[in-house]
Amino acid sequence: MSVVVANGLTHRFGSELALDSVDLVLDEGEHLAVLGDNGAGKTTLLRIIATALRPTAGSLLIAGRDALRERRRLRRYIGYLGHAPGLYPALSALENLEFFCDLSGVGREEAHDALEVVGLAASGRRTAAELSRGMQQRLALARAILHKPRLLVLDEPDASLGADVADLLGAVMKDRTVVMSTHDHALANRLCPRTLVLRHGRSTGTATRLRVVR
């Protein structure tokens, strides 16, 4: 079954065309890496798929539902990690996650499990402000999987993460449909069988496995 079906996704910021008629179909359990230079439209595409941004034109079905009309309902199925961690610096790592458990309507015990998955179980009582940038990114990743989403949308998740980034992301992405953007072609190649390359907002096509040129 297709989890994401996008047709002609287009987005303009004022007169600037950020995304130009991108089509995409993603089946259950598929992992897709979105590649491209800065300003190619990766974040815009990911934000639209995560329902954080309405496209100027085009249609988007997620899990068979119209993502433009049923955004709130679909957010139960989507986990999104954006550019900024979006954490509360005065709250501890655990309190941050418990707060988002309350908002997502899931039990607070999920917060402990998510901390465990991202390797922050020992840092649960430290405030977000006390965590390093990499640990904050892990915490944001934990927040994205709190409600056990079927579709995970990750915008440059490898930013600031340590050497074990591929293992960590592999564990988080397991058994989920994933769309992730990255500048790291080797990481994309390792984690995602499919890639989509964007240039100036246009898709230059999808491919299976990249040949990494050094």
Next chain:
Amino acid sequence: MRNIQVALAVARKDLRSEWRTREMVPALAQFIVLALVIANFGFAIDSRNVSSITPGVLWFALVFAGLVAFGRTFAAEREQSSLEAMLMTSASPVAIFAGKALAATALLVVCEAVMLPALALLFGAAVSAQVVFAVLLATVGMAALGCMFAALVARVRAREVLLPLLTLPLWIPFIVAGGQAVQSAMGLPGSYDQAMGLLLDLDILFVVLTSLGARFVLDE
């Protein structure tokens, strides 16, 4: 039921953050005390005019403290990109807005707990339970409006200028009705009950309107 839980969780989170950082309340309390001290020197207040001058000073200090308090509610969320994280959950934007408004109201009530005794101390004003009720009742509607416009302007660079321009005109009815209620509670002519009735009507009107509007303001 879930909306109430979400609103309480948001309010609890905001108050906990404020308790730990102490960013807003000490600054606002100092601002209020300073405003009252300046007013004390600026006006020749004696026992004959205290009842007519005090309500004006009270609302003046409250309005500007409120602008600062409500202005920060959404600005901080935008700056740390946490508002999007909240809105990306399945929680209702209206419940999130209600929680933010609840927390901002609580912070302003704490400031009022500093302001009212300071008014009695510096001006010798009779701060009765009726005055307290009038101020609290006005705070509810003012908080709903203040938070609504704070959410609206949070993504704009000139938000510090825009927030007073949008909010102050709609706060005028609260200041008129609240001023009348406080004046009559302090012994000047005028119907206290009528002014409180008007404040209650304004509260209901603006709480309903802002609840309806919150969805469109927050859900981009």
